[in-house]
Amino acid sequence: MDIERLYHEEWGRILAIVIRLVGSFELAEEAVQEAFTVALERWPRDGAPENPRAWLITTARNKAVDHVRRKVRLEAKREELERLAAFQEQAVPEIPEIMPDERLSLIFTCCHPALSQESQVALTLRTLCGLSTEEIAKAFLVPLPTMAQRLVRTKEKIRTAQIPYRIPDKFDLPERQDAVMLVVYLVFNEGYSASSGDSLVRRELCREAIHLGRMLLELMPENPEVRGLLALMLLHDSRRNARTSPANELITLEEQDRSLWQQEEIREGVALVEMALRAGVPGVYSLQAAIAALHAQAARAADTDWQQIAGLYELLLAIQPSPVIELNHAAAVAMASGPEAGLRLLDQLQVAGELEGYYLLPAARADLLRRAGRWAEAAAAYRSALLLVKSGPERKFLERRLAEVGKNSQ
Numbered sequence: 001m002d003i004e005r006l007y008h009e010e011w012g013r014i015l016a017i018v019i020r021l022v023g024s025f026e027l028a029e030e031a032v033q034e035a036f037t038v039a040l041e042r043w044p045r046d047g048a049p050e051n052p053r054a055w056l057i058t059t060a061r062n063k064a065v066d067h068v069r070r071k072v073r074l075e076a077k078r079e080e081l082e083r084l085a086a087f088q089e090q091a092v093p094e095i096p097e098i099m100p101d102e103r104l105s106l107i108f109t110c111c112h113p114a115l116s117q118e119s120q121v122a123l124t125l126r127t128l129c130g131l132s133t134e135e136i137a138k139a140f141l142v143p144l145p146t147m148a149q150r151l152v153r154t155k156e157k158i159r160t161a162q163i164p165y166r167i168p169d170k171f172d173l174p175e176r177q178d179a180v181m182l183v184v185y186l187v188f189n190e191g192y193s194a195s196s197g198d199s200l201v202r203r204e205l206c207r208e209a210i211h212l213g214r215m216l217l218e219l220m221p222e223n224p225e226v227r228g229l230l231a232l233m234l235l236h237d238s239r240r241n242a243r244t245s246p247a248n249e250l251i252t253l254e255e256q257d258r259s260l261w262q263q264e265e266i267r268e269g270v271a272l273v274e275m276a277l278r279a280g281v282p283g284v285y286s287l288q289a290a291i292a293a294l295h296a297q298a299a300r301a302a303d304t305d306w307q308q309i310a311g312l313y314e315l316l317l318a319i320q321p322s323p324v325i326e327l328n329h330a331a332a333v334a335m336a337s338g339p340e341a342g343l344r345l346l347d348q349l350q351v352a353g354e355l356e357g358y359y360l361l362p363a364a365r366a367d368l369l370r371r372a373g374r375w376a377e378a379a380a381a382y383r384s385a386l387l388l389v390k391s392g393p394e395r396k397f398l399e400r401r402l403a404e405v406g407k408n409s410q
Contacts, residue, residue: 003039006052008204011130014056016102019165021057022064025127025155031067035060103128104215105166111179112163119154124183125190126151129208138390167219177220181229181285184212188233193391206237224279228286231272235292238265250397254301266296287316306336323354331364339368359388363398370405378405 011032018028035056049055110123122140125131137147157163168176191205213230220226242256273293276286291312298304313329326349334342346365355361366381382402389395 003036003043007036008130010053012103012106012128012208014053014060015127016106017057018060018064019106020102021061025158027064027067028060029127031060031063032056034063103212104219107180107183107212108167108176109158109163109165111176111183113175113179114161114163115154115157117179119150120179120183121186122147122150123154124187129187129205173220177223180216181226184209184216185229185285192236203240206240209233210237224276225283225285227272228276228283228289231269231276232285232289232292234265234269234272235289235296238262238269238296244393248393250393253295258299261296269293270296284316284320287312304335306332310336323349323352327355327361327364334368339372342368343372357388359385362388366401370401375405375408
């Protein structure tokens, strides 16, 4: 039994169920961590149980009872005595292999409107996806102590505000669905293009986000944007095997071996996009999914309909103005109408200053300058991007490009 793989794949499901059982984020998290530690000690020696997930849940629940007992002995608080009595009155249930998935309840709790968006995403990454506090701090580009304090304060707010651990009813669902969709999308993005570290892709996060997207679609089948979100994630994920080389080097969309793209995910994603677009005026996720579908349906990079992609980015900018979307629009315009057209748009973005510190702006500028044969300027832009990039594979890619343009400029 690969306990590390089980940890990555089942952490969120197990923690969600244990939170339901014990009623506390902190207690559940500590208990589940201890259950996995016990598994690491016992399973190699005694063999894995027939139902590993159920074993871990039961062990975590027992660890939580032990924690409450110890606290009662030390502090003898009435509240803790009552909680221990409630635990002891309940027999540990026989947990089947297939259990109700509590992760939706957990993500709606993490995305309560009383919490800030940064807190929502950080707590989701910690509880649902099992990322360490250090990994989340790197993703947010903040010091470890800052992120640790943020997570503690967020859990404390959930406890003191008595935020309910449940899926909201149909009347409260609309005010929460946008936050939940955004957090699912951000979790997928952190998996698809890790913000730091030596790996470009964290597949367990992509899988988790896609699974959550499927659950959201079951909960809200009439919402076209949920359909668009799931389509967007599937279409991006379909390229996972072609995005990096065996040496973990970044391969651009233009250079990818398209025979490695997952056709089943593409078919499902395209079908979902078409249904979402037929539902009426498309939203942010549906438009992005439509762009991803155009890429997915091009048999060769040269077959890509860049004019239509540029038009879709214009629609996207109309409903969600964003400097990052402007950057993508400029890249599409460059592919449709030539690098100089794209560079004019990038010049406007640079003057606006909204993407200062965002490495993809100088990286995109460098690529268009390279395509235009302006080698010295391209080299300078690549050097600017290298000062800002955090991801190992993306750094290697930029260094390789810099070496290429350096040879041409000699």
